[in-house]
Amino acid sequence: MSLRCSLFDLDNAYNKFFKEKVGYPKFKSKFNKNSFRTNMITIEYKGRTYYNIKLDLIGKTITLLKIKNMKIRGYRKINKINGRIINTTVSRELDDTYYVSVLIEEDIINYKFMPTTIIGLDLGIKDLVITSNFKKYKNEKVIEKYEKRIKQKQKRLAKKERGSHNYYKLKREIARIYKKIKNARKYLIHHITKDITDNNDIIVCETLKVKNMVRNHHLAKALTDASFSEIIRQLEYKIKWKGKKLYKINTFYPSSQICSHCGYKNPLLKNLNIREYTCPNCNYELDRDINASVNIMFEGLKLYMNEVSAYNLI
Ligand SMILES: [Zn+2]
Structure with a gap:
């Protein structure tokens, strides 16, 4: 038995959902990364089985909490999972985008190890x-380019007045580039x-x-x-x-x-x-x-x- 995580990028529907609905977990601070977890619950009712989390990798949607068929984008091109979902964690990155990671338990078959390479x-x-x-x-050229851009922006940030509107604006820009580096690197x-x-x-x-x-x-x-x-x-x-x-x-x-x-x-x-x-x-x-x-x-x-x-x- 082993645990594995897949990560998906949630589309803006989630952002909208959080703005409009009240009573769901709130993310505390604007500049802190925050997340919350939902465990997979299976409900047997009148001979039918219901799940509170549904992941459709063909249609590229996920159903979480009460939001149905939210569009997802994944960095890995998988179209099926061999195992069962344990939980999902929704997290908000510094640049206000949402991610959902899905924890899956799957069986690993142990073949006799006969290496040839x-x-x-x-x-x-x-x-x-x-x-x-x-x-x-x-190493990807684009990553080097982003690194250079971060350095320049950090220099500019040092000159800005702490707490000012421009300070936070620049801080968000830096966070966005950091995320781009992180994603490009992970994909590579x-x-x-x-x-x-x-x-x-x-x-x-x-x-x-x-x-x-x-x-x-x-x-x-x-x-x-x-x-x-x-x-x-x-x-x-x-x-x-x-x-x-x-x-x-x-x-x-x-x-x-x-x-x-x-x-x-x-x-x-x-x-x-x-x-x-x-x-x-x-x-x-x-x-x-x-x-x-x-x-x-x-x-x-x-x-x-x-x-x-x-x-x-x-
Ligand atoms: Zn020699």
């Missing part, structure tokens, strides 16, 4: 994910993690250095770190659903110093500006990040082989 992943900044299959998933990461977990049985990545991440206050860096955590989070649960396997290798493993061709370790190689790995031992040349991801893949393969041989000895 393995992939190593290296996480980067320009290319978000670099794989041992020589594939690079680029869903695409990447789906592709990787659909096409590979064993997935290997490095353990994230959480301590270093928390210390960083720089905006662009903070967003990159958040992306890394989101990639790992999505990989973890998608791998679980699909019955695949994830190996996280030690942070101290020098994936960028080792030659993926002959195994020679070059401890002098620390300069991040050098994009190519050139092996002083066998002269092999390879893109630095791809070389690292191939090493990560081999390290994961070792872990898997150790597990399998340990199992076979019993």
